[in-house]
Structures are given as C-alpha cells and as structure tokens.
Amino acid sequence: MNNTDCLLGRRKEINETAYANVLKKELVVYMKRKLMIFFIASVVTLLICSVAVLASGEDVHILINNNGIKFSIPPYVKDEEVFLPMREIFELYGFEVNWNGTERSAEAAKDGKIVKVKVGSNIVKLYGEDYNSKDDVFIFRDRIFISTDVIEAGLNIKVKWDKNKRTIYLNEYTNESITIVGNDNSVILGSNILVNISPRYDIDTVNKIIGENDEMLVEKNYTGAIRGYKELLKHISAKENPEEYIHVLINLGNAYVELASIVNREQNALEAILFYEEALKVDSIDKYPHKKALANRGMGSAYFILSTVRDVEKNTAKALEMFNEALNIFVKDGDQYNCGYLHYLKGRTYYWMAASTNTRDNIIKSLDSLEEALTTFNTENYKDEYIIARSCHGLVLTQFFNFSGEVEHLQRAFDAFNEVLDNITIEEKPILYASTYMQLASYYMYLANKDGDVESYYKCISCMQESLKVYTLDSDSYNYAVAYANIGKAYLLMSYLSQTNVNIDRALSAYEEALKVFKISQFPFNYASVQIDLGEAYTVKAGITGSEEDYNNAQNAFNNALKIYTLKNYPYQYAKTYSEFGKMYIALAYIKDKEENNKKAIECFNEALKVYSFEKYPVLYGYNQELIALSNIELSKIRDPKKHLNKSVEVCNNALKVFRKENIPYLYGVVNIYLGNSYTFLASIENTKENCIQAEKAYMNALEIFTKDASLTYYLEAMTGLAENYVIKSQVENRKENLEKAIAKCNDIIELLDRHRSSPYYGKAQYILLLSYLGLSDFENKEVNLNKALIANREAVSVFEEGNLVFDKSIALAAGANIYLKYSEVNNTVKNLTEAKRTVESALTYFKKENYPYQYAILMNSMGTIYQKLAEKENRIDNLKKSIEAYKEANEIFSIEEYGLYFAKTKHDMGDVYMKLAGSEDRKANIQKALECFSEAIRIYTNEDYPLIHEEIIKKMENIKK
Known part of the structure; x- marks a missing residue:
C-alpha cells in the first residue's frame, strides 16, 4: 500500500527571458547615438580593464542559486583560490557595509548581526566571536577582498569554487517542501520581464549615467546598478527631472525585484515596493502613463514575490490590483505585448493563490489568464515569453488535475511541457530545461502509481536524471537533492512491484545522496520529508531481511522526521509520519513482540487521525481506519478477541464510508477482506451463523475486485478467509456441505500455487484443509480423512517453518494435536494420545500464557x-x-x-x-x-x-x- 500523496519539490530559479535581449537591442541603438569621444573613452577603458581582468579574474562566473550575476569589481584569483569583494557580496544579501579608514577595517551589519574584518589579518569578528579565516583580508583596486570561508560563515550559505569551470557557486540554505510538482518557483518566481530602458534624454550627463546603470542592470550587475541609481537620485529631483526621476525609481524597483528572485527574497521585495511607491507618488506621474503602468506592473511583481514568503492572500490580492491598474493603461495604449505579459503575470499569481484559497476558482482564473497570454505570444514572435507562459500553463494544468482527478488536464500539461522542451536546449535555457524535466517526472509518477507500471517509474527516474545534468551538487545543491529524493521515491514504489531487493537498495542509495544536502540544521523540512521515505524504505528492506537493525533504522528515520514535523507546525506531515510509523510497527510485529508492536501501531494511526479527519482527508482517514483494523485482528489472536474484533468491524465500516466499489475499488476490496477476517474470527466466539454470513458477504465483495490474474495476493487472502469461514460455519449448519466447500476452495489455491509451495498462502490453504478433513472424520471415513488431515498438517508446518512464520507454525502444531486425539479413537490409543500431548507441549513453548x-x-x-x-x-x-x-x-x-x-x-x-x-x-x-x-x-x-x-x-x- 502506498500513499499517493507522493509529491517532489523545487526551489526558485530564474529563466532567461526577453528582458536581456530587449535591453541589449535598445542599448546598442543608444550607444550608437553617443558622441565619438564617449566611444573612444569606452574603448580605452575597456582596454585598461582587460589588462586587469587577467590578473583579477574577470573570466570567473558567479552563480547564486544557479542564477548568473555580475559584480562591479570581479572576483580575484590567487594561487587557484578565489576571493570576492566584501561590499558587493554582503550588500547583495542585505547587509550595510562601512569602511573605517583609521582602523583599515570594514563592518557589515544587518538585523543586529555584525561581521568585521581587518586588512592584513585573518581574524574575523563574526557575530561577536573570533573566527580564523584561511586567508588574510586584502585590498585590490580599492576594494576589500575576503576568502570564501568568511562568506560561508558570515552569510550561512554554501560556497563552491570550481577552478576548472572558472565558476563560483553560492547556494542559500532554504527550507522548501519536496513534492513531485514542486513549489514551482522555478517558473513562477523568476521570469520577470521588466523593460524600462532610458530614451535619449536632453540632459547628456544624466542620460549618460542612466544609460550606464541601465546597462549594468541588463548585465545582471544588480548591486552596481543599485549603487549608481541611488547616487544619481542625489543629483536629480521629481520636480526638475520628473521623467528621469521616475525612470530611476522604477529601475531601482526592477533591480530589487530581480534580486528578490535570486536571494534575500523578502527584504529585496520590500525594497522594490518602496521605490515603486515613490515613483507613483510623483505629482506628474499621470503625464507618463507608460511609466505609471510599468511601476504598477513592477510593484505587482514585488507583491507576488512577497506572497511566496508570507501573507499569501493579502499580497497576491495586492499584486492583482497592481497588475489590473497596469493592464488598464496598456489596453488604452493598444500595447499588445504588455497586455499579453500582464495576463501571464496574473495567471501565475492566481496559480499561487490556488494553493491557499478557493483552489478551483483560482485555477480556472489562472488558466483563463495564461490562455489569454498565449494568444499574444507564439514561438515566432516573442518566443521567450511564449515558452515561459506555456511552462506555467503546464504547471496550472497539473494542479487542475491534482484536485479534479480529470486526466485530460494532466495530458494537456504533458503536452505543454513537451512543447517547451521542443523549443529550448539545455545550453540555451538550462534551468527551464531541468525544471521542465522535473515536471514531466510528475506525469510519469502519476501513471506509474495509477497503473502499477514499472516502465513509467523508469521514465520518471530518467526525467530526474536528465534534470541532474543541470542540477549538480555544486551549481544547485538544493534541486540536486530534490532530484535524488524523487529518484529514491520512484525506486521505493517500484520495489513493491518488482526486484524488491535491487530497487530498495537503489532507493536507499538515492536518499543517502539527497541527505548529503538536506541537513537538519539547513533544510529541516526537506530533511524530515526524506526521513519519512527513508523509514518506509528500511521497513520494506526489513520485511525481506528480517533484520532488527533495518527496523531500528526505520524507527530512527521516523523519529528524525518527528523532530521537525510537529502537530502544531506541520500537521499534515506529522500525520503522514505517524501513519508510516504505524505500518512499520505492524511489520515489526510479525518478527517480535506481536502484542506490543501492534498496540504501538494503533497509537500511531490514532495520532495520524488527529489530522486525517473524514471531512478534510477522507481517503487518508479511511486508509488509517483500515490499518487499525489490521492491527486489531492481529491483537485478537493474543487476548481479548471479542473486544479487538468488534473494534476491527467498527473501523472497517468507517473506512467503507469512504472506499466504495465505484470510486476506490482497490481499497474497498482490501477493507472487505479485513471485515471478512473479523467476522470469521468472531464467529468462532459468538453468533456463529450470523457472523459467518457477514464474513461470506465481505469476502465475496472482495472477490469482485481481486482475481487470480490481477492482485493475486489479495485474491488468495480472500479465498483462504472464505475457506476458513466455511469450516466454522459447518459447526452450526450443513456440516458436510460447508466442509466440502472449504476443501474445494483450498484445493483451488493449492493447485494455483503448485509451483510456489513456499508461499504462506499455500501453507494457510493446507492448514484449513487439515481442519476440514478433521471435521469430516467425525461422521465419515474417519481414518482416511484423518490421514489426509495429517498430510495437510505436515505440509502447513513445513511451509511456515521454512518462512520463519513461528506464530502460524505453532497454530498448525496445535491443530495437529487434534488429529492425534481423533486417531486415538481408532487405534494405538496411548501412543496417539502421547503424540498429541507432545505436539501441544511443543506449541506451548511459543504460546506462553x-x-x-x-x-x-x-x-x-x-x-x-x-x-x-x-x-x-x-x-x-x-x-x-x-x-x-x-x-x-x-x-x-x-x-x-x-x-x-x-x-x-x-x-x-x-x-x-x-x-x-x-x-x-x-x-x-x-x-x-x-x-x-x-x-x-x-x-x-x-x-x-x-x-x-x-x-x-x-x-x-x-x-x-x-
């Protein structure tokens, strides 16, 4: 039994869009209009810089969370070690950096946290404590440079320098959920096409400075652009230079929106909002409707990003308000491009809203907006925008399927993702390429879970492996771990269908790889999510090996998950953990401490039911009721059977309020088997005839679902249950007829399993056969039937002994004693009675009082x-x-x-x-x-x-x- 809530997740990523292309084209035109002297000066500057480049590391690439950015001052490479400018890197993460010329020291401060360095020293004051850096702090080109270990410790991020690729990877420790469809930030958080290029202004100096900063913004030198724009604001005013002033404010907002999509999400989004608001407050803003629309659009994007951090409903509502303001202006201007792009922005916002409120309505609104955007964009015109909108379209269709169950939406999503992949390459758009393959994995995971199709699991794994061509441990450790967590999940689920040993080892290996990244201190939510799956995987492995060490590993994994998933903070995940924990105790109960472990299992399922209510999570409610039934049936074999079996009947009926033949036939069939078992065992205690009738009805319901050609295990479970029920029923009516029915059912099972005689069901059928022949011996062919009973008994004991099924073996031994008792009525009385006594004593070595x-x-x-x-x-x-x-x-x-x-x-x-x-x-x-x-x-x-x-x-x- 596997939960279908098997979902994987991804972190935010930035997709390349038309943004850079449009800016570059306009800048080319702009630069051609420059006076030749500016051109010559630029060439001279470029030549000078190019000399310094080779010494300083201009060829070094910087990727933050897999997104490329640039600094005004490039990294410095010395003896194959890389150093970064302190001001640029700390300002990027929201710190204020100040230089003390007297002390020749620099201090970075944020929210009371202070990092202080001194030139020529490797001692860093880190949040009040001394930290020994591996290299001294030094100055180059008027900038303080620090080593990567100071950055890691000071910003609590992971820094990796790949000297072969000349690339620095900086990755934040975020905390996001792992789900097969992800949190979708890869598509919906990035893709901010914020076009606001300066026209040719009459004020040459202002025009020149604005142009330079615009170019830095296009080149992703966000901190450089921000510093330049802020400096420029000191020299212009809203009254004297309103258009330029508004332009600068909007692009400051744009720079912070871009930064928010990469790093320091909340703080940068709030900074962006402040600058957009300032632009909209300019008295003459209505004279510049296009810029007003751009400011509204940018502020909507900032509120949207803020909604991914907190207050989803409030901030998405604000975002939609801003988008609609901008849309009204662009509609009046007949600006098709910007109207189309705003429809895309609205679509992704409604999609995000759907996760928290009015799911169906918001998904439909999202689809409407995105499909409107797709009427504007196509692969010939605005290809980048079309691809982004189409990718988001696929996400929304996937979500539509998740809550509606209408498979056509999933198929449409599959088509959307494939169209995206048809129009991009891994070299052009690596992040979109990887995230799209991760989405395709969700499609194949669904098919695999729905049809029990091993091939679909392999396709899911293949898609994840394709995404790993982009998501490496160095470049994007988070999504690298997500991909491996998903690969582990696919192998885990596949282990239930084929090659259990091989696939469960592959699952464990994948989880081990994911946990290299998902540390409890850095990614607590993701760490806990993997621990749940790890616990399930060890439970499966323990079922094969019978190893207590594997069960201990499973228990440790579930306990690790519960360190994070509390009832108060993560109720759904808390319930999921306890549900899986309970299943582990059921499995462990077959190995040792049957009563104690089944009681623990029930405690776990009841803990899960604190969250899984009938009203809110009906399927999970029913599933946990079913599991409680299973444990109660097992407990009924130890003590207080009437109490436990009546409880089992009760919870089975609870489950059947959810699982009906027409909507969830598989679980309907399983619950009916448990219900049949409960009534059968009750029939041996009280109300034999009535309980036998109820049991037979339940088994027949199950056999309408399970056949020997499909779901063989449950077919055998229902058939053996039905056969045993006939034996008990024979005690109150139609004795010979019911015993012969039981014998016929057992012979059908034995014939079916003739080549699989080690199967527990083969042993169970032999056990029921011995009971049937024992009953027949009371009124016909006594010795013949007792001989048949004895042969069946020996077969049953042999199977149970081979399978190390001590409980079942002891039950069969106890039944064997009754054969010798009846033999004593025919001949060799004392000898047979002595053998009967020996057999009972043997069973009593296991069945202690x-x-x-x-x-x-x-x-x-x-x-x-x-x-x-x-x-x-x-x-x-x-x-x-x-x-x-x-x-x-x-x-x-x-x-x-x-x-x-x-x-x-x-x-x-x-x-x-x-x-x-x-x-x-x-x-x-x-x-x-x-x-x-x-x-x-x-x-x-x-x-x-x-x-x-x-x-x-x-x-x-x-x-x-x-």
Missing part, C-alpha cells in the same frame, strides 16, 4: 481433552484430575463475556470429566460440579442458536439427576 493468553487457553483446552482420554486407558483418577486442572487453566482466560463459545466448550468438557470422576470418588460433590459446568455451558449453547449441543447437554443433566 503471558504473551499469547488466547492461544495458550486453546492449547490447555486440548490438553484437558488429552488427559481425559488418557484416563480411559491408564491412571484414571490422576489423569482426570490433570484434565480438570488443564480446563481450569483455560477457563481463567476464557471468560463468558469475551470468549463465549470457548467458555461454553471448556465448561461442557469439564462437566464430562466431573461426571467420570464421580464414578470413582466424591460422587455427590463431583456430580454437583458437573451440573454447575453444564449449566454454565448452556448459557451460550442455547436451544435457539446451538440446538444439537444444547439438547446433548440437557440429556446429560437429566441423566445425572436420575
């Missing part, structure tokens, strides 16, 4: 019968007294309330012994005791429910009284 009181009591009842029959051949009084002691031992457990039929049978048998003992000693006292026992027995064996036994006991009582 304190651990298995129910089975212990059944065996003591058998022992009482053995001594009773031995008394007929030897040591009459001694054996009769031993018989009574054995029956009394059984009756200490067989209470009338909990074990009605067993109570009655034991009292009936004890009455017979007292009658026999009365013939040898203390006649009056023993006759009185016999009458008391018979009177107790007919409280259960009523004339209405058990007429034959009732009549037999009444005659015995009448004969005694005579």
